[in-house]
Amino acid sequence: MSLRPLAASALIERYSGLCPYDAITAMCRVRPESFSNRMQVFIQQSSAGTNSDILKIQTDGKLILHTSGFATQSIGSTVLSAGTDYDVTFVRSGNNRSVYLNGVLELTLNTAESWTKVGEGWLGHYGEDTGAFSLGAVKMWSAALSGSEIEDERYTYEAVRTSDLQTVSRLLDTSSVGNEVGGGVGWSLVGSVETGAPPSFPSSGGSGTANLMKLLILA
Numbered sequence: 001m002s003l004r005p006l007a008a009s010a011l012i013e014r015y016s017g018l019c020p021y022d023a024i025t026a027m028c029r030v031r032p033e034s035f036s037n038r039m040q041v042f043i044q045q046s047s048a049g050t051n052s053d054i055l056k057i058q059t060d061g062k063l064i065l066h067t068s069g070f071a072t073q074s075i076g077s078t079v080l081s082a083g084t085d086y087d088v089t090f091v092r093s094g095n096n097r098s099v100y101l102n103g104v105l106e107l108t109l110n111t112a113e114s115w116t117k118v119g120e121g122w123l124g125h126y127g128e129d130t131g132a133f134s135l136g137a138v139k140m141w142s143a144a145l146s147g148s149e150i151e152d153e154r155y156t157y158e159a160v161r162t163s164d165l166q167t168v169s170r171l172l173d174t175s176s177v178g179n180e181v182g183g184g185v186g187w188s189l190v191g192s193v194e195t196g197a198p199p200s201f202p203s204s205g206g207s208g209t210a211n212l213m214k215l216l217i218l219a
Contacts, residue, residue, distance in 0.1 A: 002031065002136030002196040003171045003189070010191030012135065012171065017185030019142040019166055021053075027089040027139045027153060029199035032080055033132035035059050041135070042090050053097060055090055057133065063088070065099055065109050074109040076101065085200045087154045093144035102202075103151040134196030138187075140167035155201050172198075 003012060019026075021044060030041055039057040054066045063076040078101055080086060089100040097109040137157050143164035145153070152160045159165050159181075168180040169187055173195040178186035 002029065002134040002199050003174065003177075004033075004132070004134040004194050004196035006192040006194055010193050012177070012187050012189055012193065014185055014187050017166075017179070019140060022092055022094050023143055025089065025091045025141040025143060025145040025150070027087065027137075027150070028135050029085050029137040029201075030057075030088045031085045031134045031136075031197060031199065032057055032061070032082055033134070034082055035061050035080075036132075039133045041088060041133075044092075053090070053092060055088070055099060063099055063101065063106055065090075065097060065107060067097065067109060067111050072109060072111050074099075074107045076106040078106060087202075089145075089150050089153075091144050091150075100147070100150050103147070103154050105147065134199075136171045136196075136199035137201075138167060138169045138171055139165070142166045 005011060024044065026042055026044075028041070032039060035057070036059065038059060040054065041057060042053075042055040044053045052067065056064050056066070057080060058064050058075070061079040061081070063078070063080075064073060065075075066073045074097075076099065087100075087102050089103075091098040091100070095110055095112050097111075098105060099107045139153060139157075139159055141161065141164045145161065149161055157168065157170050159168055165181055169178060170176050170180070171187070174189060174193060177189060
């Protein structure tokens with residue numbers, strides 16, 4: 001399954017066991033159900049919350065990335081469809097931010113802003129109006145993965161790249177929020193969060209598909 005935030009300020013978060021702010025790859029399956037309000041998918045922020053990388057889905061169905069108190073932004077060109085699963089990946093390497101949609105580079109943003117990073121999280125809503133979408137199959141690395149590595153990771157819950165791997169959390173339901181890698185830090189649910197539809201993965205990709213079939217059989 002997956003997790004669906006139901007109201008404004010309902011979120012999936014953690015504030016310990018963090019990646020460096022300037023070397024991170026965060027991947028998740030995202031399923032929008034409607035676009036009546038903005039949907040905040042990912043935030044990495046300072047303690048004050050004013051310096052941030054924030055990835056959202058707009059009401060027009062496009063991805064938008066804000067940074068440093070919304071001073072700069074970049075908007076994707078692809079219009080997402082309701083009821084469809086997408087692989088969304090945020091990458092930061094130094095001052096360069098990239099967002100991949102289904103393994104394809106969707107938008108980039110380069111700014112010189114930096115901060116002492118103490119917070120991060122895949123979130124439902126944080127100071128936004130409510131929107132309908134679910135999240136599942138979170139993987140994070142304390143490194144900037146290449147485009148080919150991101151493509152390799154899209155086919156299963158399991159991580160292909162194990163070096164720098166920091167988080168694997170399936171977010172299958174409200175009790176499945178732990179980190180499955182090395183006993184590390186899991187996630188906390190805040191506000192109204194419910195179980196959503198199970199995330200689907202692409203049906204091609206070699207070993208990834210084989211791993212997915214194994215997971216389905218064992219589920």
